Amino acid sequence: NAGVMQNPRHLVRRRGQEARLRCSPMKGHSHVYWYRQLPEEGLKFMVYLQKENIIDESGMPKERFSAEFPKEGPSILRIQQVVRGDSAAYFCASSETVLDNYGYTFGSGTRLTVV
Amino acid sequence: SQQGEEDPQALSIQEGENATMNCSYKTSINNLQWYRQNSGRGLVHLILIRSNEREKHSGRLRVTLDTSKKSSSLLITASRAADTASYFCATDADSWGKLQFGAGTQVVVTP
Numbered sequence: 001n002a003g004v005m006q007n008p009r010h011l012v013r014r015r016g017q018e019a020r021l022r023c024s025p026m027k028g029h030s031h032v033y034w035y036r037q038l039p040e041e042g043l044k045f046m047v048y049l050q051k052e053n054i055i056d057e058s059g060m061p062k063e064r065f066s067a068e069f070p071k072e073g074p075s076i077l078r079i080q081q082v083v084r085g086d087s088a089a090y091f092c093a094s095s096e097t098v099l100d101n102y103g104y105t106f107g108s109g110t111r112l113t114v115v
Numbered sequence: 116s117q118q119g120e121e122d123p124q125a126l127s128i129q130e131g132e133n134a135t136m137n138c139s140y141k142t143s144i145n146n147l148q149w150y151r152q153n154s155g156r157g158l159v160h161l162i163l164i165r166s167n168e169r170e171k172h173s174g175r176l177r178v179t180l181d182t183s184k185k186s187s188s189l190l191i192t193a194s195r196a197a198d199t200a201s202y203f204c205a206t207d208a209d210s211w212g213k214l215q216f217g218a219g220t221q222v223v224v225t226p
Binding site: 033040041042043044045048055056091093095103106107108109111 | 156157205
């Protein structure tokens with residue numbers, strides 16, 4: 001079991017470009033969660049998706065950010081027209097069921113740097 | 116403000132010593148989890164304690180939960196240099212398990 005796979009590990013974008021972050025959940029996991037970590041801070045919830053559905057996006061900025069988890073393929077977090085404040089580590093976690101009592105499995109993250 | 120807040124922010128100890136860090140939270144929870152993060156890496160789940168549990172052990176880790184005080188502690192016994200990392204508590208208070216993280220405790224264990 002390869003665990004939660006995120007790519008790329010590092011991504012550098014100029015201001016105004018688009019960033020696409022990918023997350024492949026663990027095999028058999030249909031629930032995906034995205035979190036963002038700013039330097040020296042804890043993780044902040046962004047969005048929770050189940051296959052083809054957004055369940056909770058209360059942590060997503062209203063503009064420029066979107067997420068999807070299609071029937072086939074990885075979950076994608078898309079940031080349009082990136083700004084310097086988007087620089088952060090973005091983590092994806094997955095679980096087999098909701099309210100997984102064994103904790104979530106996190107990927108290694110994508111570190112986005114906006115220059 | 117954050118649901119979980121760790122104390123202290125940073126901790127420096129020598130190998131063999133015990134490390135204790137605390138987490139306080141504000142609202143009722145379903146469970147509380149502790150994670151470790153090595154520098155530049157992802158989070159590793161350490162232990163989950165449910166709201167009806169008071170203490171839990173896993174290897175050299177001991178977690179306590181006091182729901183009346185809305186606080187938890189993580190004890191690492193006989194620390195090793197490899198325990199050097201940031202430790203985060205996360206509370207699960209939502210209907211579906213949304214985690215709210217504290218800012219973490221940075222632990223440095225020197226040989």
